Amino acid sequence: MGGAVKSEAPDSKARRDDLGTNLEIIRQLTDGRRSFRAIADDLGIAENTVRRRVKELCDSGVMHITSLVDPSRVSNHTLVIIGVKLNTTNNLMQKCHEFRRLVGVTASAVVTGRYHLIIVVLLNEGLSLLDFYEREVSTIEGVVDCETFAVYGNDNFLVPYILPAPPDVRERDNG
Secondary structure, three states: OOOOOOOOOHHHHHHHHHHHHHHHHHHHOOOOOOOHHHHHHHHOOOHHHHHHHHHHHHHOOOOOOOOOEOHHHOOOEEEEEEEEEEOOOOOHHHHHHHHHOOOOEEEEEEOOOOOOEEEEEEEEOOEOHHHHHHHHHHHOOOEEEEEEEEEOOOOOOOEOOOOOOOHHHHHHHHO
């Protein structure tokens, strides 16, 4: 009894190859100064293909090219992670977006476990933890409880620098 070998549809193989190439491009861009030419040479594809794929990945929101900082290496900065309990599980993504728009929040996520949301907050001398709770969190309805975890050390916990410049720097730059 002979069995027929199912062959993969050509378009699904192409999608898998595209995904593999895209992931390899993303992996190689972890070194933000790596040139498209060097990536193309490593992957054996044209530089324009790398450039087009990067543009498509950015346009689709899959990838963002940005600078990241290690808050533990920037003086007077602290990173905290806050678990948030809400009074309802309705519209969790809406609440997630509301938190993401607060000053200092670098990331927010809907999670499983004892909290509904986890947010990552970058603090400095212009935004203390107390300021964050009093000025920012207090504007969001439905918050029942928060638990704050201060990050005292990390291994590659990098975040985008999203805080405004301190007043003395703004005055110096504008004056």
